[in-house]
Amino acid sequence: xxxxxxxAAEETDDTVGEAEEEEEKDxxxxxxxxxxxxxxxxxxxxxxxxxxxxxxFLDEQTADQYAELSRSALVPGFRRxxxxxxxxxxxxxxxxxxxxxxxxxGSGYLAAIDKAELKTVSDPLIWVGPGEGDKGEPRxxxxxxxxxxxxxxxxxxxxxxxxxEVRPEFELPRLDGIPLTKPKVSITKADVxxxxxxxxxxxxxxxxxxxxxxxxxxxxxxxxxxxxxxVVQAEDNMQLSARGQQLFGMSVPNLGDELVGKKAGDRVRFxxxxxxxxxxxxxxxxxxxxxxxxxxxxRLALPPVDEAFLSxxxxxxxxxxxxxxxxxxxxxxxxxxRQALRGQVxxxxxxxxxxxxxxxxxxxxxxxxxMRRVLxxxxxxxxxxxxxxxxxxxxxxxxxxxxxxxxxxxxxxTVAEQRDVHVTEEEVxxxxxxxxxxxxxxxxxxxxxLSRGEGLSSLYQxxxxxxxxxxxxxxxxxxxxEVPKKGPPKTTAGQKKTKKKPSTKKTTGRKSKQxxxx
Numbered sequence: 442x443x444x445x446x447x448x449a450a451e452e453t454d455d456t457v458g459e460a461e462e463e464e465e466k467d468x469x470x471x472x473x474x475x476x477x478x479x480x481x482x483x484x485x486x487x488x489x490x491x492x493x494x495x496x497x498f499l500d501e502q503t504a505d506q507y508a509e510l511s512r513s514a515l516v517p518g519f520r521r522x523x524x525x526x527x528x529x530x531x532x533x534x535x536x537x538x539x540x541x542x543x544x545x546x547g548s549g550y551l552a553a554i555d556k557a558e559l560k561t562v563s564d565p566l567i568w569v570g571p572g573e574g575d576k577g578e579p580r581x582x583x584x585x586x587x588x589x590x591x592x593x594x595x596x597x598x599x600x601x602x603x604x605x606e607v608r609p610e611f612e613l614p615r616l617d618g619i620p621l622t623k624p625k626v627s628i629t630k631a632d633v634x635x636x637x638x639x640x641x642x643x644x645x646x647x648x649x650x651x652x653x654x655x656x657x658x659x660x661x662x663x664x665x666x667x668x669x670x671x672v673v674q675a676e677d678n679m680q681l682s683a684r685g686q687q688l689f690g691m692s693v694p695n696l697g698d699e700l701v702g703k704k705a706g707d708r709v710r711f712x713x714x715x716x717x718x719x720x721x722x723x724x725x726x727x728x729x730x731x732x733x734x735x736x737x738x739x740r741l742a743l744p745p746v747d748e749a750f751l752s753x754x755x756x757x758x759x760x761x762x763x764x765x766x767x768x769x770x771x772x773x774x775x776x777x778x779r780q781a782l783r784g785q786v787x788x789x790x791x792x793x794x795x796x797x798x799x800x801x802x803x804x805x806x807x808x809x810x811x812m813r814r815v816l817x818x819x820x821x822x823x824x825x826x827x828x829x830x831x832x833x834x835x836x837x838x839x840x841x842x843x844x845x846x847x848x849x850x851x852x853x854x855t856v857a858e859q860r861d862v863h864v865t866e867e868e869v870x871x872x873x874x875x876x877x878x879x880x881x882x883x884x885x886x887x888x889x890x891l892s893r894g895e896g897l898s899s900l901y902q903x904x905x906x907x908x909x910x911x912x913x914x915x916x917x918x919x920x921x922x923e924v925p926k927k928g929p930p931k932t933t934a935g936q937k938k939t940k941k942k943p944s945t946k947k948t949t950g951r952k953s954k955q956x957x958x959x
Contacts (some may be wrong), residue, residue: 468544472498472552477598480557485797486606492553494545494599501544502544503593506537542591545599546584554605562851565603567591608851614793615861619917620784623778636766640745640754643824650740654703658683659739665732666691668715668724678736690720690733709733721957783910786917790852791845798848816899819876853906860912864904872900940946 477493510533515522530537550565567587568579581604584588593599647659654660659682665675666689674689682703685694691713699711710732712945715724744750756762818828856862870884877887891897 446494452659456686458794468548469555472545472549472554476549477555478553478557480559483604486562486609487604488607489602490550490553490557490559491600491602491603492549494549496596496598499541499545499599502541503537506540508532510537538593539588541593545593546588546591546601548872549599549601550603558606559605561605562608563606565605568602568604597955608797608854609798611794611796611851611855613852614790616856616913617916619786619789619913621782621914621917621919623919623921624781625921626777626921628767632770633763633766636770637746637762638743641746641750642741644750644753645741645743647739648742650738652704653741654683654700654735654738655687656683656697656701658700660700661733661736661738663736664688666729667732668729672764673721673724673729683738691716691729693731700735703735705735705737707735709735716809772949779911779914781912782917782919783907786910786913787849790856791849794848794852796848796851816896816903819879851901853902853909854907857905860909862905862909862912864901864908866902869897869901872904880890955956 472494475495475498477495479491479493481489482492483489509528510529511524514524514529514533515523516528516532519525519528546567554561559902565584566581567584569582569587569590570579587601591601650658660681661675661678662681663675664679664681666673676689681688681696681700684697685692686696687693688696693713695711695713699709703709710730712728712730715727715729717725719725746762751757751759751762754762756765815828870888873888873891877884880887888897891900
């Protein structure tokens with residue numbers, strides 16, 4: 442295919458896509474006028490929405506479908522457009538029914554939500570009749586499964602019910618003149634050493650250790666999980682980190698506390714509660730216990746700051762490394778201060794906005810929090826290997842933080858609407874380009890990775906929230922004050938560009954060193 446033909450084909454596809462999108466909008470507009478909607482408050486932020494689509498509308502859509510098939514369908518023994526209507530119905534009746542159900546379920550739901558002016562925060566779950574083994578009980582299923590079970594009735598209206606979560610209604614606090622404290626910070630020798638030790642840790646190896654277990658040690662142990670004195674899962678020679686993590690699909694944030702201070706040969710037993718979203722529903726909410734028999738443990742050994750280590754980072758002497766680290770940390774002061782101010786604005790919004798949250802935090806909401814944190818680390822250029830090493834820790838803390846983040850997301854959504862804040866495609870692509878540059882990867886590969894799951898959505902919200910917070914900071918009442926420092930801004934190893942001109946930008950100089958690390 443020539444370039445001209447390819448371009449013509451692409452333009453044709455775009456035209457067809459635009460036409461289909463326009464047809465969907467027209468269908469939703471017509472449905473909004475015709476559809477009946479009943480909304481029932483079923484507690485918390487959940488609503489049961491019953492949608493009724495009049496028979497006359499179903500008949501019109503069905504007639505349109507068959508009219509189109511009569512013009513275009515090929516039926517053996519007949520020329521195109523000449524097949525009898527009864528044969529068209531017999532041959533394509535099932536497909537037409539499925540098409541109408543899909544249209545009515547999708548467009549009908551959207552039209553009903555729009556008509557009822559509901560602001561939903563999740564995809565709907567559809568009520569369907571009992572399935573095999575369901576003891577005659579209706580059940581809630583995802584839209585994809587509902588499409589296989591719903592049918593157009595032979596007579597009468599089409600009615601279906603669904604459950605959704607809606608955004609809470611609340612009053613925002615005053616947004617102008619928020620009182621903020623601007624921290625005064627400085628770089629110390631200890632800060633420089635901490636960053637150098639981070640670089641060493643990324644190149645360290647775990648080696649057998651003696652004495653007592655310390656935080657982050659790698660522990661080899663037999664692990665057994667019991668519920669009500671019944672062993673439900675067990676694994677020998679399991680590798681554990683002496684910190685909070687996942688065990689057999691459960692978040693165990695106190696694992697590090699239980700292991701630290703123990704030694705090889707010790708047996709540790711502790712109790713916890715099975716979470717409400719555990720994969721085995723019968724165990725949810727019950728008391729569980731873990732038995733851990735420690736065989737050995739290993740500790741991360743840091744490489745010396747020698748010629749090989751310095752060369753791997755692109756430096757000739759330790760003095761050059763220390764000088765560059767200090768200057769790089771100093772160049773990040775503005776970002777550290779800005780993040781501190783952003784954190785204060787978030788806390789102000791959370792503390793001064795009151796509304797009800799759903800009682801249960803789903804694993805999907807926890808995954809969103811983890812994705813946001815992973816994106817933050819990637820925007821800083823933290824290597825994927827280091828992110829993966831701490832993913833269990835991220836997930837453990839994210840579960841505890843899910844309610845806070847969910848409340849904050851509702852607040853930011855409301856502020857965005859009130860102030861008409863939007864994110865452009867160019868802004869999203871600029872962030873993706875920065876991530877791609879830091880990891881020395883192609884832009885399209887990074888975007889494809891983010892497109893899987895909710896990566897792009899999380900990035901969009903992240904950019905939107907930063908725009909909102911920065912605008913609120915610009916309107917705030919800021920007071921400078923000495924505050925306790927939690928630590929220096931983190932630098933990612935391998936960011937140095939040249940010896941003579943150490944980088945003062947977050948994105949400068951990763952490309953040449955990233956190739957070595959990969």
